[in-house]
Amino acid sequence: MKRLFAVFMLLLCCSCAERPVLPAIKLDFISASGREDRSRLNIKFGSKTDVLNFFQNATGESQLGETLYCSLDKEVEFEDFDRLTQYLVGDLVEVDGSESGLSHIYVSTLSALKKEDEGVSNVFMTASELLAALRERNTVSCRVFTSAYSFGGHYSKPMLIPANDLVRVIQ
Structure with a gap:
């Protein structure tokens, strides 16, 4: 009976526990540059939030990584x-941003991927496939994804990049 009571109390306490509300991460697009292989892009962006230490600063917990999609x-x-069935993806690194007015400046080298076999396989897109996809839209929406064990994943607010800027650097 004591064990049952202890389990009941544990469940009761767990049901009342709330995860803290995580602050929004706002990203600001700065520039895009091309790579020699033309199917990868460098995206430079800034944030007032320290994305690389987001969970440590917000909750005290270590984060598992951060990726730009x-x-x-x-x-x-x-x-x-x-x-997503077609997307750009890349890790990010912080660079010196003392001239920008934003607290943190990041660069992400993005690779273009598409899902095949009903979403089972991810295949790199060619430069011509990437250009075709970019020409079909005015903007590209990007978000940083980061996660921690206790909190799961967290997305930044969308950062909109003019598609023409990306087409220009690929050509």
Whole structure:
């Protein structure tokens, strides 16, 4: 009976526990530059939030990583990168941003991928496929995804990049 009571109390306490509301991460597009292989892009962006230490600063917990995802699908906005069928993806590194007025400046080298075999396989897109996808839209929506064990994943607010800027650097 004591064990049952202890389990009941544990469940009761867990049901009342709330996860803290995480602050929004706003990203500001700065520039895009091309790479020699033309199917990869460098995106430079800034944020007032320290994205690389987001969970440490917000909750005290270590984070598992951070990735920039950009949708190339017809629907510009996205909530979950797993649902994207064509996208740009890359890790980010912080660079010196003392001249920008933003607290943190990041660069992400993005690779273009598309899902095949009903979403089972991810295949790199060619430069011509990437250009075709970019020419079908006015903007590309990008979001940083970061996660921690206790909190799961967290997305930044969308950062809209003019598609013409990306087309220009690929050509």
